[in-house]
Amino acid sequence: MRRGWALVLLGLGLLALERPAVTPAVLHLPPDPRTLAGPRAVPIPPDNPQTPAKVELGRRLFYDPRLSKDGRVACASCHRPEFAFSDGGNPVSTGVFGRKGSRNAPTLTNVAFRQRLFWEGRSPRLELQAVGPLTAHHEMGMEPEELAARLSAIPEYARAFQEVFGEPPSLRTVAFAIAAFERTLLSFNSPFDRYQAGDDQALSEAALRGMELFFSERGDCFHCHVGPDFTDDEPRNNGLYTVYKDIGLAQATGRDEDVGKFKTPTLRNVALTAPYMHDGSKKTLREVVEHYNRGGEPNLNADPLIRPLGLSEAEIDDLVAFLESLTDTSFTTNPALLPP
Amino acid sequence: MRPLVWLGAVLLAGGLAAPVELRLSLRVGDQAFAWGRTYQTPQGQRYRIDLLKFYLSDLALVRPDGREVRVEGLVLAEFKPSAPTQGVPLMRFEAPPGEYRGLRFDVGVPRELNHQDAATQAWPLGINSGMYWAWNPGYIFYRLEGTAFLPEGSRKWVIHMGTDAFRLPVRLHDLQMRRVRLEIPPRGAVLVLNLDLGRAFWPGPGGVFLDWREPALRQLHGLSPQTRPWMSVVYHNMLDAFSLGE
Secondary structure, eight states: OHHHHHHHHHHHHHHHHOOOSSOBOOOOOOOOTTOTTOOOOOBOOTTSOOOHHHHHHHHHHHTOGGGSTTSOOOHHHHSBGGGTSBOTTOSSOBOGGGOBOSSOOOOOTTGGGOSSBTTTTOBOSHHHHTHHHHHOTTTTOOOHHHHHHHHHTSHHHHHHHHHHHSSOOOHHHHHHHHHHHHTTOOOOOSHHHHHHTTOTTSSOHHHHHHHHHHTSTTTOOTTTSOTTTTOOOOEEOOOSOSSOSSOBTHHHHOOGGGTTBEEOOOOTTGGGSOSBSTTOOBOSHHHHHHHHHHTOSOOTTSOTTOSOOOOOHHHHHHHHHHHHTTOOHHHHTOGGGSOO | OHHHHHHHHHHHHHHHOEEEEEEEEEEETTEEOOTTOOEEOTTSOEEEEEEEEEEEEEEEEEOTTSOEEEEEEEEEEEEOTTSOOSSEEEEEEEEOSEEEOEEEEEESOOHHHHTSOGGGOOTTSSGGGSOBOTTSSSBEEEEEEEEEEETTEEEEEEEEEESGGGOEEEEEEOSSSOOOOEEEOTTOEEEEEEEEGGGGGSOOGGGOOOOTTSGGGGEEETTOTTTHHHHHHHHHHHTTTEEEOO
């Protein structure tokens, strides 16, 4: 019975998230028989229509380190497919000339559906977000003129940009092509998805118990990790610290009440995206669940939902088992998403 | 009859407008700025400047009675190594001939433009400007980059001033003491602005200064909490970095 309620709540979450900020259109992708849930309608901005050629160009750019100042850092350097497009165990990423960032590279799983990007949600769309890593001093460190000149000198790129955009490479068109590729990073074939589709054997007993907890008021994960991607896209303070070195959303708003607020991350493929939190300070999923079970650290801005949960060790194990059931290996091995 | 009145008004208005060109000269202290030259902060740290870009907007000439002649538009000033640094044209506009007590402008992007979708904005705004700030709201307003020569070696530094809180109001007018006087004759005029690039590095209250030995202070970004006090010092220094030239 409780499982039934959980599914109802999940369904409500699905409905609640169906409010794309831009005109929705179905992504032009070949049907993937492995994606049991089928492609959802991906929001496509009217000024960047999706075409196969643009997606392919975006894929080449995504994996090309020539887009960086020292020619050694690609988007894929920090968003690696085998780790669900996160940075494979690194708390923070390494950019050009060995420069270190300050935040954990998030997964790009189903990033097409995110309505806010970056850890505190300061970017409203993929086309604008992509400019950040391309130009940031400690990431790829490129100037618009230098990027345009470098790509224009590569005949294949010069030709491809002309075909796709009708203009030469520029920071803008690079960002638009990468955004188009990122909208194809779709993952809906985890054991959880298969269970949802009717496969009663898809989840282990532990994962089933964990799912009950996840969607219950006791475990209380689902209020923030809601909907098909297990995120409400809202910035929240999860009580990670009492004093934050990185103040999160407050950097943008300047408001005290926003100190320590970071966006709720998706949990799809979360078992592949360690370490966790905005700074990669939690090494394992168990550490994360233990943090929430303790009720976090004292903080005036902590979300009201953060409180001691009273879960047993066995229940923590069950929650971890459920989180592991959100792993979609067909996503990390999909040839269409791997280096060309 | 009415068209003749209209035509007369247009001709009169045209006759009253004089062409004005605003130019910029870069300086460090009382010297003309030169690419590749090593300068020194008041604290004795040696540096070189490698890049300067900034937005100038909301320009207005100030009449002796305090009224303003506002100039529409926004320009992006760009200075890179080997480019001219003295008397560089920034913008051209028309203004009624006469006497003025100075001018004012902002370094930055007006708020109503600063928060639109940069992917849809035209030059000098937009993604290709190199001033779009993907992780902070809006654009970088003032972008100064260079190299510090430290005992441990040379280190890059950047100052990226932006967000609405750091839009810089530059006020180069004086109605009371009448120290500033701009004459725009009917044939037109050239107005020269000086920008002292070294001014950014002056110490602030309590002797706070941009000590490039501290790695965190080599990356000044808008609202970054780690560096906001130093950005505030730079901001207040920059209020006095512009002057009217000859």
